[in-house]
Amino acid sequence: xxxxxxxxxxxxxxxxxxxxxxxxxxxxxxxxxxxxxxxxxxxxxxxxxxxxxxxxxxxxxxxxxxxxxxxxxxxxxxxxxxxxxxxxxxxxxxxxxxxxxxxxxxxxxxxxxxxxxxxxxxxxxxxxxxxxxxxxxxxxxxxxxxxxxxxxxxxxxxxxxxxxxxxxxxxxxxxxxxxxxxxxxxxxxxxxxxxxxxxxxxxxxxxxxxxxxxxxxxxxxxxxxxxxxxxxxxxxxxxxxxxxxxxxxxxxxxxxxxxxxxxxxxxxxxxxxxxxxxxxxxxxxxxxxxxxxxxxxxxxxxxxxxxxxxxxxxxxxxxxxxxxxxxxxxxxxxxxxxxxxxxxxxxxxxxxxxxxxxxxxxxxxxxxxxxxxxxxxxxxxxxxxxxxxxxxxxxxxxxxxxxxxxxxxxxxxxxxxxxxxx
Numbered sequence: 001x002x003x004x005x006x007x008x009x010x011x012x013x014x015x016x017x018x019x020x021x022x023x024x025x026x027x028x029x030x031x032x033x034x035x036x037x038x039x040x041x042x043x044x045x046x047x048x049x050x051x052x053x054x055x056x057x058x059x060x061x062x063x064x065x066x067x068x069x070x071x072x073x074x075x076x077x078x079x080x081x082x083x084x085x086x087x088x089x090x091x092x093x094x095x096x097x098x099x100x101x102x103x104x105x106x107x108x109x110x111x112x113x114x115x116x117x118x119x120x121x122x123x124x125x126x127x128x129x130x131x132x133x134x135x136x137x138x139x140x141x142x143x144x145x146x147x148x149x150x151x152x153x154x155x156x157x158x159x160x161x162x163x164x165x166x167x168x169x170x171x172x173x174x175x176x177x178x179x180x181x182x183x184x185x186x187x188x189x190x191x192x193x194x195x196x197x198x199x200x201x202x203x204x205x206x207x208x209x210x211x212x213x214x215x216x217x218x219x220x221x222x223x224x225x226x227x228x229x230x231x232x233x234x235x236x237x238x239x240x241x242x243x244x245x246x247x248x249x250x251x252x253x254x255x256x257x258x259x260x261x262x263x264x265x266x267x268x269x270x271x272x273x274x275x276x277x278x279x280x281x282x283x284x285x286x287x288x289x290x291x292x293x294x295x296x297x298x299x300x301x302x303x304x305x306x307x308x309x310x311x312x313x314x315x316x317x318x319x320x321x322x323x324x325x326x327x328x329x330x331x332x333x334x335x336x337x338x339x340x341x342x343x344x345x346x347x348x349x350x351x352x353x354x355x356x357x358x359x360x361x362x363x364x365x366x367x368x369x370x371x372x373x374x375x376x377x378x379x380x381x382x383x384x385x386x387x388x389x390x391x392x393x394x395x396x397x398x399x400x401x402x403x404x405x406x407x408x409x410x411x412x413x414x415x416x417x418x419x420x421x422x
Contacts, residue, residue: 107278110143110392115340133184143392144183171202178207182214190214208234209243216247221388221396223251240271249285253389256327258293262286280367281346285389288348308363308374310334310345312413313356314383314400320417324398326353329389332415334361336376337404342367344376352385361407378404383415397421 105122123138134144167175178193194211197203203211212230216223223231228251234244249264265286272278314332316324330352333343345361361381363372373379381402384393393399400417 106143118340131183137185141393144185167202168200171197171200174200174202175207178210178214182210187214187217191218203233205234205238205241205244208237209241209247212244212247216388221394223247223254223388227251240267242268242271245271249289250389253285253289253329256292258289262289262293265289284346284348284365308407310361310373310379310381310405310407310413311359312381312402312415313358314415314417315356316398317400317416317418320398320420324352324385324417325387328352328385328387330357330383330385332359332361332381332383334373334376334379334381334407336371337378337380339371339376342371344371344379345373373407376407379407380404381413381415383417384421385417393421395421 105118105125109118109122119138119141123135126132126135126138131144137144174193174197178190178197181187181190181193191211191214194203194207194214197207198211208230212223212227212234215225215227215230219225219227227247231244231247231251234241235248238244245264245268249261249268252258252261252264265282269279269282269286272282314330330349332347332349334345335343344367345363345365346367347359347361347365349357349359361373363374366372382399383401384399385397386394387396388394397420398417399419399421400415402413402415405411405413
């Protein structure tokens with residue numbers, strides 16, 4: 001029993017005794033004086049003792065340390081808030097695990113999976129971690145820069161290579177301001193802070209890669225030009241920097257240097273954990289650039305893909321004909337209706353401009369071994385263009401979604417692109 005429960009129990013007993021003291025004389029017709037004279041001597045002493053216990057518990061409950069100890073141990077926000085300032089408390093460990101969970105959810109949403117409930121969960125997680133601006137973005141179904149696969153960054157990759165040289169106090173301040181500006185999607189302010197770091201000669205591989213990311217956003221989401229120079233600077237400092245490698249492969253793909261892009265995807269795959277959620281997307285990018293480098297026109301049926309497959313074509317609605325540039329990347333993904341999360345199959349090509357585009361999805365294109373097209377039940381097929389070849393939806397992308405269908409039916413599906421993402 002917690003001290004709070006003990007307090008209310010003893011208080012209830014005293015309240016009952018007081019009520020009997022008032023009501024008994026009225027009900028029995030005897031005066032209070034006669035009632036007190038008939039009571040044993042130990043009764044008043046017991047009442048005074050009980051009163052003393054209540055006062056002690058009340059005074060103790062006024063201490064915030066005990067209040068925090070009595071907080072609900074179920075991880076509720078109220079309990080977490082009470083213990084947040086205790087050094088070495090479980091709250092600090094919980095924050096670490098929450099960060100890990102949020103990172104995993106970011107990667108899943110960046111890969112094109114997730115439902116409205118997933119986005120709301122991410123928003124609430126940001127709020128719990130004290131990131132209200134990021135929570136507002138999540139409710140708009142957008143990820144903050146640097147999260148997941150945003151703006152071409154390797155979503156789950158940890159930085160590798162030699163540790164960066166310590167920054168000066170002013171340099172650290174500029175980096176913090178740049179990160180805050182990116183979180184607020186104020187890319188012009190972030191670019192200004194990186195330019196000041198360049199002038200101070202305090203750039204490292206991380207900041208060069210982030211500068212390239214920001215510059216590409218300000219450059220119409222194109223990595224050519226100055227962003228390419230910043231990527232090269234990052235790789236000179238750390239040839240195995242995951243984000244820089246991802247950006248370099250994306251730049252080479254954007255420039256139609258498919259053989260070089262395939263080589264960069266291979267280098268990136270070598271520095272990442274093969275079991276990471278990003279590995280599947282990197283493998284798909286690698287396969288696509290290899291296909292394009294070899295001059296193939298259409299994805300052949302994949303060996304070992306299983307008997308269950310969805311085949312069909314992507315077309316453009318009349319209202320959007322002539323408005324979709326040629327050479328964009330096209331993602332076609334199957335999403336389970338009953339299992340929110342990453343797509344159960346994903347296919348990628350870069351042949352927009354000649355419609356319709358044929359596609360085939362099967363189990364070999366699953367992002368996770370536990371989520372396959374053949375076991376997904378009803379699915380929807382989504383087609384979406386991307387200007388920078390990244391899986392994260394962005395404003396200006398063109399999108400279409402099919403009706404629900406059973407993958408085992410063998411029926412061909414027609415996906416009509418009829419929406420522009422705002």
